[in-house]
Amino acid sequence: MTCSEHKQAFQQRQQQWQELVDKACARFPERRENFATTSGIEMKRLFTPEDVEQVNYTEDIGFPGVYPFTRGVQPTMYRARFWTMRQYAGFGSAEETNKRYKYLLENGQTGLSVAFDLPTQIGYDSDFGLSEGEVGKVGVAIDTLADMEMLFDGISLDKVSTSMTINAPAAVLLAMYVAVAEKQGVAPEQLRGTIQNDVLKEYFARGTYIFPPSPSMKIITDIFAFCKDNLPNWNTISISGYHIREAGSTAVQEVAFTLADGLAYVDAAIKSGLDVDVFAKRLSFFFNVHNPFLEEVAKFRAARRLWARLMKERFGAKKPASMMLRFHTQTAGCSLTAQQPDNNVIRVTMQALAAVLGGTNSLHTNSRDEALCLPTEDSVRIALRTQQVIAYESGVADSVDPLAGSYLVESLTSKIEKQALAYIKKIDDLGGVVKAIEAGYIQNEIGDSAYAYQKAVEAKEQIIVGVNKFTIEEAPPENLLTVKAEMEVKQRQKLAQVKESRDNEAVNKVLQELKVVAEEGGNLMIPILVAVKLYASLGEVCGVLRQVFGEYQEQ
Amino acid sequence: MAKRIKVLVGKPGLDGHDRGARVVARALRDAGMEVIYTGIRQTPEQIVATAIQEDVDAVGLSCLSGAHNNLFPKVVKLLREKGAEDILVFGGGIIPDGDIAGLKEAGIKEIFRPGSSTDETIKFITDQVNQ
Numbered sequence: 001m002t003c004s005e006h007k008q009a010f011q012q013r014q015q016q017w018q019e020l021v022d023k024a025c026a027r028f029p030e031r032r033e034n035f036a037t038t039s040g041i042e043m044k045r046l047f048t049p050e051d052v053e054q055v056n057y058t059e060d061i062g063f064p065g066v067y068p069f070t071r072g073v074q075p076t077m078y079r080a081r082f083w084t085m086r087q088y089a090g091f092g093s094a095e096e097t098n099k100r101y102k103y104l105l106e107n108g109q110t111g112l113s114v115a116f117d118l119p120t121q122i123g124y125d126s127d128f129g130l131s132e133g134e135v136g137k138v139g140v141a142i143d144t145l146a147d148m149e150m151l152f153d154g155i156s157l158d159k160v161s162t163s164m165t166i167n168a169p170a171a172v173l174l175a176m177y178v179a180v181a182e183k184q185g186v187a188p189e190q191l192r193g194t195i196q197n198d199v200l201k202e203y204f205a206r207g208t209y210i211f212p213p214s215p216s217m218k219i220i221t222d223i224f225a226f227c228k229d230n231l232p233n234w235n236t237i238s239i240s241g242y243h244i245r246e247a248g249s250t251a252v253q254e255v256a257f258t259l260a261d262g263l264a265y266v267d268a269a270i271k272s273g274l275d276v277d278v279f280a281k282r283l284s285f286f287f288n289v290h291n292p293f294l295e296e297v298a299k300f301r302a303a304r305r306l307w308a309r310l311m312k313e314r315f316g317a318k319k320p321a322s323m324m325l326r327f328h329t330q331t332a333g334c335s336l337t338a339q340q341p342d343n344n345v346i347r348v349t350m351q352a353l354a355a356v357l358g359g360t361n362s363l364h365t366n367s368r369d370e371a372l373c374l375p376t377e378d379s380v381r382i383a384l385r386t387q388q389v390i391a392y393e394s395g396v397a398d399s400v401d402p403l404a405g406s407y408l409v410e411s412l413t414s415k416i417e418k419q420a421l422a423y424i425k426k427i428d429d430l431g432g433v434v435k436a437i438e439a440g441y442i443q444n445e446i447g448d449s450a451y452a453y454q455k456a457v458e459a460k461e462q463i464i465v466g467v468n469k470f471t472i473e474e475a476p477p478e479n480l481l482t483v484k485a486e487m488e489v490k491q492r493q494k495l496a497q498v499k500e501s502r503d504n505e506a507v508n509k510v511l512q513e514l515k516v517v518a519e520e521g522g523n524l525m526i527p528i529l530v531a532v533k534l535y536a537s538l539g540e541v542c543g544v545l546r547q548v549f550g551e552y553q554e555q
Numbered sequence: 556m557a558k559r560i561k562v563l564v565g566k567p568g569l570d571g572h573d574r575g576a577r578v579v580a581r582a583l584r585d586a587g588m589e590v591i592y593t594g595i596r597q598t599p600e601q602i603v604a605t606a607i608q609e610d611v612d613a614v615g616l617s618c619l620s621g622a623h624n625n626l627f628p629k630v631v632k633l634l635r636e637k638g639a640e641d642i643l644v645f646g647g648g649i650i651p652d653g654d655i656a657g658l659k660e661a662g663i664k665e666i667f668r669p670g671s672s673t674d675e676t677i678k679f680i681t682d683q684v685n686q
Contacts, residue, residue, distance in 0.1 A: 118569035118620055122596075130598065133625025134569050207571015207595045248574050334574070338669040371669050373651055374621075447577055454578045458672045467670045476652035483621065554594045 014048070021045065037295040038453070039252035041415050047407035055410050060305065064359075064400045066320075068308040070301050070413065071401035072359040073324040078397035082110075084362035085387045086163060088330065090115030090140035091374050092483045093491060094150035097140040101155060103377060107384055112193075113163040113364060114151070115139030116173070121208040123169040123542030126491040135488040138374075139165075143495045144537045148176040149183065158186040162193035163238070163328065163362075168210035170197040171219055172541050175529040178231070194235035194284055194328070197223060200261040200433055203552065204442045206243040210542060213434045215549035219524060220265060221272040224279045226525035235284040237265060238328065241303075245288035246334045248450020251299045252416055254288060256423030257433075257442055259307055263424070264433045266315055276315045280322035289355040290332040291347060297403055298412035300327070300358025306417045310424075328362040329355040336371040340466035341477060344368040349386050356390055357403050363387055373480040440555055495537065502535040510534055511544050518548040560684050561589040563611045565602040567630065570620035571595050575647060579615060582673035583680070599629040606634065606642055612684045613643040615676075616663075623650055628661035635662075643683050647671065 001009070035043040044051070055061065062068060065075030074080070087104055089112075090097045101112055116139040119131035125143045126135045135141050142148055152162075157180065166173045174195050178188050199216040202209040209216070220237065227236045241249075241258035249257065262283065269279050287303065289296050307325035311317040331351040336344045345368050352365050365383040367375030375383070391397055403409045430436045437443070456462040463469045514527040524545075531541055564580040566573055573595050580592045591609055593602060606614050614634075616627050627646050634642055646658065647667035655666050665679055 122569055124569075130569060130596075133622035134620055137621035138570075202571070207573065208569075246572075246574070248578075371649065373649070447581070450574050451578055451581050454582070454673065458674060464670075480651055480653070482651070554596075 010049075017046075037251065037412070038290070038292055038449075039250040039295065039416065039419065041252075041295070041412060041419070047411055049407060051407050051411040052414075055414055060414070061404060061410070067312070067323060068305045069324055070305040071404055073304070073326055073361070077359060077400040078356075078391075079400070082391045082397060083356065083360050083387075084111040084161065084328075085109050085384060085391075086111035086113045086328065086362050086364055087380060087384055088113040088115050088163075088165065088364045089380070090117075091138075091481070092136040092140065092487050094140055094142065094147040098151055098153050098155075100377075100380075101151075104380070104384065105155070105160070107381055108388060109384055111161045111163065111362065112155070114165065116164070116166055117141045118208070120173075120538060121166060121169070123172075123210050123538060123546070125495060125537050125539030126488065127495055128539055133488075135491050136483045141487075141491050142173065142176070142538060143491070144498045144535045145176050145179055145532050146494070146498050146535065148173075148180050152180050152184075156186070157181045157184055158190045160192075163196075164193070165196045167196050167199050167202050167206075167208055168216065169538060169542050170195040171223055171525055171528050172532060172538050174223065174234075175525065175532045178529060179533050188230045189232055191231055192233045194238050195223070196240060196286070197237040198240045198261060198265075198286075200264060200437070201240050201243055201257070203437045204244075204257075205247040205249075205446065206240075209552045210546065211549040212552045213437075215545075216552075217265075217268045218272075218521070219545075221269050221274070222523045222525055224269050224274060224282075225272070225523060227282065228274070228279055234282065235326075236279070236282045238284050238286045239265065240286040242286050242288045242330055244446065245290060245332065247446050248334075248453060249446045250449050251290070251292070251295050252419045253423065253445060253449060255299060255303045255306065255416060256420040256427075257446075258285065258287070259303065259310065259420065260424050260427045260433050260436075262307065263310060263314065266311070267432075270315065276311075276317050277319045277322050280311060280315075280317055281319065281324075285325055285327035287327055287329050287360075288332050289329050289351040289358070289360075291335055291351065293350055293354045294408060295412060295416075296351070296354040297358045298409050299416055300329075300355070300360065301401075301404075301409070301413045302416035302420065303327075304359070305413070306420055326361045328364070329358075329360040330364040331355070331366045333366055333370060336366060336368075337464060337467050338371040339471065339474065341368045341372060343466050344371070345382060345386070348383060349390075352386055353390055353394070353396065356396055359401060369477070369480065372477055373482065376479060376481045378479075438555060443555075498535055499537070507531070507534050507536045507540070511536060511540060514541065515544050515548060518545055559587065559589055560613070560680060561591075561609065561611045562613045562615060562680065563591045563593065563602065563606045563609060564615045564617070565593040565597055565605075565630075566595045566617055567597055567599055567602055567626040568618055568620060568622045569596060570618055570622070572619040572648075573617070575619070576615075576617040579617070579647070579673060579676060583677060586677045586681075588677075588680070599626055599633055602630055603633040603637060603639070607637055607639050611642060613645065613680050616644065616646040618646070618648040618650075621649070623648060624654055624657065627658055627663050631662035643680070645676075645679065647676075
């Protein structure tokens with residue numbers, strides 16, 4: 001058959017099908033008039049080759065490990081090694097969290113991920129007034145190097161990779177990690193891991209900012225420069241869409257605002273004098289994976305392709321590693337229900353599968369009880385087992401990017417890329433991310449989506465099983481994990497003991513030196529490293545920087 | 556015509572999860588109420604000062620960090636100390652069932668847990684304020 005004969009045959013069959021559709025719809029009307037993804041992309045009744053006519057295999061899809069990396073960043077993906085199974089964990093004291101880490105490692109987890117409590121994330125010590133009631137609640141409390149030593153006690157830092165969800169005070173926690181490693185006899189160049197260090201999204205989606213944008217960007221690029229020379233295997237930032245999605249964004253907005261933040265960091269680093277092909281390979285990303293399965297798979301593929309193109313076209317990156325979007329994924333906390341919490345195991349399974357089919361490099365699966373409390377040991381084991389079942393039993397990891405070529409998936413991938421790029425251009429027009437945040441643009445876009453979602457749930461246009469349909473009477477759940485109130489008291493005592501036993505004269509001296517470096521615009525990492533080794537507290541170091549840089553006020 | 560209900564939606568403590576607070580604030584506004592949203596990282600003292608200054612009918616508190624047992628009762632206590640015990644206080648967030656009785660005893664009139672609809676909150680405030 002010639003090409004035009006093929007086309008004719010296609011149209012004939014399509015016509016036949018359309019007639020069947022009309023009859024079927026007359027007898028059995030479809031469930032909805034319009035089907036669409038959360039981003040408002042039409043979910044057509046049927047996707048066909050016509051929907052991917054504009055997609056060029058070589059240019060747009062290509063091969064894994066090869067630009068534009070649509071199919072993945074490694075040539076063989078999970079055939080060589082599964083994604084890193086990395087459960088975000090931390091609560092109470094360093095001792096309790098250390099026990100949880102050992103439990104997870106014994107159960108086959110392959111990387112650590114530290115959750116810090118809110119005072120730590122905002123640069124306050126446990127004995128500070130605003131910390132009251134928050135110590136050890138959403139993560140582990142770290143005041144000084146003594147806590148960090150306990151946190152990794154018995155865990156060789158040359159053997160594990162560690163991700164730390166820490167942003168505004170990232171320099172301080174990274175310095176503590178380097179100091180603990182040194183005490184273990186592990187050199188900085190052997191360390192593997194990630195600090196989140198993504199302050200921009202804190203201003204509009206997560207809330208643990210300290211300093212205004214300009215000094216925050218300075219601290220971030222200081223870390224880039226320090227790691228380039230000292231921690232070559234460290235991911236210096238994890239540019240995060242996770243929290244943007246949790247705050248209520250759509251999938252397209254998640255990609256757009258995350259990559260827009262990424263562009264701002266790359267821009268700042270280049271302006272500070274760094275070479276894009278030196279630092280960009282250590283940039284990493286962090287996405288959410290929510291319920292809409294196919295849109296999520298397409299989202300990851302679109303994000304990889306768009307980032308590669310932006311790095312090449314906007315910044316002239318030359319090395320493939322500078323253009324690769326490597327990312328961690330966490331299943332959507334906001335999708336978990338407090339009602340019938342065991343149903344969350346099913347949600348998490350589907351979400352995790354979407355992340356794997358989207359080519360994630362690392363994955364956290366949420367526990368079923370997280371809409372109620374911090375996860376218990378039993379719940380977190382089921383969550384880890386979910387990943388292991390997908391990896392070892394489902395077979396989806398045996399061939400690279402198995403959904404490629406699906407008319408629907410390729411069409412969605414292209415549409416998400418196109419719509420995300422339109423958002424990025426809009427942010428460019430507003431003068432960049434910082435200006436867009438100051439104008440409230442990003443917050444309003446996310447707020448509108450969050451509100452629309454809530455309305456859809458309340459109107460039962462969006463069904464949530466066990467919440468607005470298929471509800472049952474339930475007894476209050478039992479066996480919830482709680483952090484005891486005594487923990488906060490003990491943590492304060494521990495801090496007081498450290499402050500008593502250290503060389504306070506030396507601490508005061510180094511804090512003064514830090515202040516001078518901050519005022520003069522030098523790289524902050526070196527004096528911070530000296531300070532934490534002398535057991536200066538997180539609150540003391542951040543306090544000095546607060547004096548010099550001031551604090552950000554929410555718009 | 557009934558007086559327009561005025562509500563302060565507050566985020567006490569260090570928690571930055573404000574999706575719920577913002578959605579509730581907007582739903583109350585859409586229901587015809589006058590709403591002030593404090594933004595995140597407010598102390599109980601700041602929330603109480605704003606509530607009194609703005610002469611609100613109700614204060615809604617949101618906390619997802621687990622610090623609710625410290626923060627919510629403190630707001631009620633400070634309101635009482637300032638002679639503003641007539642202001643209705645309600646809350647929401649990740650609040651375990653086991654904590655609800657204690658919070659109610661401390662004077663928080665209702666706790667809205669994950670999955671609550673904004674209609675429930677609107678109805679609750681309207682009924683309580685117009686009582």
